[in-house]
Amino acid sequence: MLIPAQNRTTPDLLGRLKAYEGQAAATGAAGKDPVNAAMIRHWCEAMGHAVPEDGAAPAAMLQVWTMGGLSGHGGGGGGGGARTPAYEELLALLDEAGCTSVVATDSEQEYVRPLRPGERISFDTVIESVSARKTTKLGAGHFVTTRTEIRTEIRTAAQGGELVGTHRFRILKYAPAPQKSAGPGRPRPVVNRDNAGYWEGVRDHRLLIQRCTDCGALRLPWLPGCDACGSPGWDTVQAGGAGVVHSYVVMHHPPFPAFEPPYAVALVELAEGVRVLGNVVGVAHEKVRIGMGVGLEFLRVDEDMTVPVFRPEV
Structure with a gap:
């Protein structure tokens, strides 16, 4: 099979990609809000954890304080907001090479100490590595790894900031592999x-x-x-099959040919105490409610795939 020129990685292209290693992806970015008790409480409730007795933010919340939300960080850089020119150039170069799709692949965090209400954070991100071209089920492309160091906010040039944690994040920029089937089949689980x-x-x-x-x-x-x-x-x-709807969302957009929106997707808490995602079937989406009792069923999508779904108890 011939590979289009823009979808190949030449030694020259790989060298150009590697040249971005060590360059900044974000510099001097600041958290939009100070660490606060309300966000800690919301996060703990969503995750099913008790709020720490000492009021400190759970360590796993580290990335929360770097997020820019829908409005981003403005000119602050990184963390979902503005990026450095070097990072934008790297992504553009991958786009030119045919790697126009992107998926997050993994995330690693290291914690130094917990953050406490009232503290503010700043962070810098560096492009740690760009891999040689790899072939995956999604398609062929390059893994880009960035490393973010999160510190307490720098108050003076002499004082600096205290390192509280490190976040390593990896994406795959890839050229989508040709679809084997002509029709829009249901997405396959990994x-x-x-x-x-x-x-x-x-x-x-x-x-x-x-x-x-x-x-x-x-x-x-x-x-x-x-x-x-x-x-x-x-x-x-x-699992015995009994559960209750812990939370749910009704999907309207974007439309996908394998599904017929609107439809309800629920996070079901099983009687055993664990939670699982699944479609709610046998009832109109507007009838789904938190606390609704449901029972487990299995839906055969096609000859190769079966998925768990949930039907309201009568």
Whole structure:
């Protein structure tokens, strides 16, 4: 198969991409708001965690304080707002090479200390690495990794800021692979070695929940290790199928040919205490409510895919 010239990576192009390593993607960006109790409370409620007794922000909230929201950071740079010219040039160069699509692939965070209400943060981001061209199921492209150092706000040039955490973020800029089917099929779940057993269970009409063999904590979606104690040991328990709608969204836009909007997608809390996403079927979308009791069913989408869905209890 011939690959269009703009979709190839030549040694010259790779050298140009590599030249951006070490350059700034954002400099001197500042958090839009100080660390505050209201945001800590909202985040904890959304995540199902108790608010820390000492009032400090949970460490995993680190990225929250860097976000610019819909309006971005204006001239501050980075973190979802304005970017440096070097980062814009890198993305443009990848676009020119045919890598016009983008997907976030993974994120790593390191925590130095928790932030407390009233503190403000600043952050700088550097382009850490640009990979050689890689072929994935989505298509061929380049992984771009950035590293953000988050500090308490610099008050004076002499004082500097205290490092509170580091955020490493990786995206794939890629040229979409040709679709195998002519029709607009339903999107496929990403199946890998960490979750293959889950999808095998769904295929057999069994919703399997991981259980840590050390501390007994249940987890869904599946993870390679326990998020409660860190143990890699696990077995499974089968969900009974009863649950309640914990939260939901009604999808209107953007339209996708494999679905017929509007339709309701719910975060269902199972009787076992874990939560799972699924469509709510058998009821009009405007009838879905938080707290509604639902039961598990399995929908065969096609010969290769079955998905869990939920039907309201009668």
